[in-house]
Amino acid sequence: MEYASENPVLDASGEEHTCFLSESDFAEWHPSIEQTTVIEYKGLQVHKCGPWTQGPVFLQQLQILRNFDLPAMGHNSARYVHTLLETAKLAFADREAHYGDPDFHDVPLQRLLDPDYGAQRAKLISDTPAPGIHPGTDNRKVHHIEDVKADAEYSIRHGGDTTQLVTADSSGMMVCATPSGGWIRSNPVISAVGFALTTRGQMFYLNPHRPNCYEPRKRPRITLTPSMVTREGEPYLAFGTPGGDAQDQTTLQFFLNVVEFGMDMQSAVEAPSFYCEAFANSFYPRGSFERRFAAEDRLGEDILSQLKEVGHRPRLLGDWGNGCVMGIRFDENGLLTAAASPRREVALAFGR
Numbered sequence: 001m002e003y004a005s006e007n008p009v010l011d012a013s014g015e016e017h018t019c020f021l022s023e024s025d026f027a028e029w030h031p032s033i034e035q036t037t038v039i040e041y042k043g044l045q046v047h048k049c050g051p052w053t054q055g056p057v058f059l060q061q062l063q064i065l066r067n068f069d070l071p072a073m074g075h076n077s078a079r080y081v082h083t084l085l086e087t088a089k090l091a092f093a094d095r096e097a098h099y100g101d102p103d104f105h106d107v108p109l110q111r112l113l114d115p116d117y118g119a120q121r122a123k124l125i126s127d128t129p130a131p132g133i134h135p136g137t138d139n140r141k142v143h144h145i146e147d148v149k150a151d152a153e154y155s156i157r158h159g160g161d162t163t164q165l166v167t168a169d170s171s172g173m174m175v176c177a178t179p180s181g182g183w184i185r186s187n188p189v190i191s192a193v194g195f196a197l198t199t200r201g202q203m204f205y206l207n208p209h210r211p212n213c214y215e216p217r218k219r220p221r222i223t224l225t226p227s228m229v230t231r232e233g234e235p236y237l238a239f240g241t242p243g244g245d246a247q248d249q250t251t252l253q254f255f256l257n258v259v260e261f262g263m264d265m266q267s268a269v270e271a272p273s274f275y276c277e278a279f280a281n282s283f284y285p286r287g288s289f290e291r292r293f294a295a296e297d298r299l300g301e302d303i304l305s306q307l308k309e310v311g312h313r314p315r316l317l318g319d320w321g322n323g324c325v326m327g328i329r330f331d332e333n334g335l336l337t338a339a340a341s342p343r344r345e346v347a348l349a350f351g352r
Contacts, residue, residue, distance in 0.1 A: 051109060058248040061088060065122075089278050095279075100210070101212075101221070164326050176227065176228050203221050204221075227239050227240055241341070244283060274322065297318055324343045
């Protein structure tokens with residue numbers, strides 16, 4: 001492969017390296033327009049990006065959770081939190097085993113999103129947290145091998161993150177985007193042009209047994225995952241958040257707050273949230289933490305104690321430490337409402 005730069009550039013390793021991209025890589029690349037991956041849930045059509053993102057795990061979680069009476073459990077009860085944590089563990093196990101650029105791999109989405117498959121997975125959830133993570137549909141051995149490090153914390157601290165944009169107009173046109181390229185402190189800055197390259201390439205594995213292994217012209221399986229919902233084909237809801245692997249758990253809770261528990265938009269984004277950490281992180285060094293979950297302190301000492309008793313390991317984030325969900329909704333009367341989480345420095349909802 002012809003290297004793009006003859007001049008090595010300092011990167012996060014502390015050493016100088018050349019780039020794997022050639023001039024022809026840039027010249028021949030073009031964006032694609034793709035169909036959404038979609039399922040039906042409670043009379044709504046839920047749309048996500050395809051399996052070169054982690055987006056379908058949101059849909060897989062819904063297919064599992066439709067087998068439970070969530071309102072009967074009570075919002076953010078110990079049973080509810082446990083069920084969502086174990087559901088995430090099952091869905092993200094399939095992400096690790098199957099997701100990758102569909103231009104290079106035959107990702108079995110039809111099977112993974114089948115309601116019957118979701119029902120089978122739901123039966124695996126017991127009263128205690130399952131040890132390890134277990135993908136379904138086939139027997140690929142891709143978990144907890146040499147490219148996943150148990151209890152390895154991400155050590156690079158950074159002062160920025162992914163952002164979220166959701167907008168809509170009176171005609172019903174909606175746009176939802178989750179822009180992110182990496183962080184200035186870890187991205188190599190190309191001095192000749194004055195900008196930093198993204199580090200999203202770190203999403204790739206070098207393990208050839210994984211569908212998300214590195215190959216030329218291939219898209220890495222990114223964590224970025226905006227969400228849109230229609231009702232009878234008409235715009236209904238759009239939402240997203242920063243947060244890496246937690247995105248499709250934090251936004252799932254927001255969605256359930258609205259659809260299952262009838263919360264208004266602002267209450268739904270402000271409710272205490274949590275996320276499972278028992279599968280491989282998408283970022284180096286890909287730490288995996290068995291039975292561990294991260295939670296905002298506002299979940300409450302009583303709930304956290306009950307979860308500890310059955311075997312979960314909580315990691316506290318502070319009262320307002322998880323994500324930054326933003327959303328827009330058209331209600332039954334066509335009224336457009338918006339909500340923004342108060343969790344980060346700048347989060348706005350406005351209209352004109």
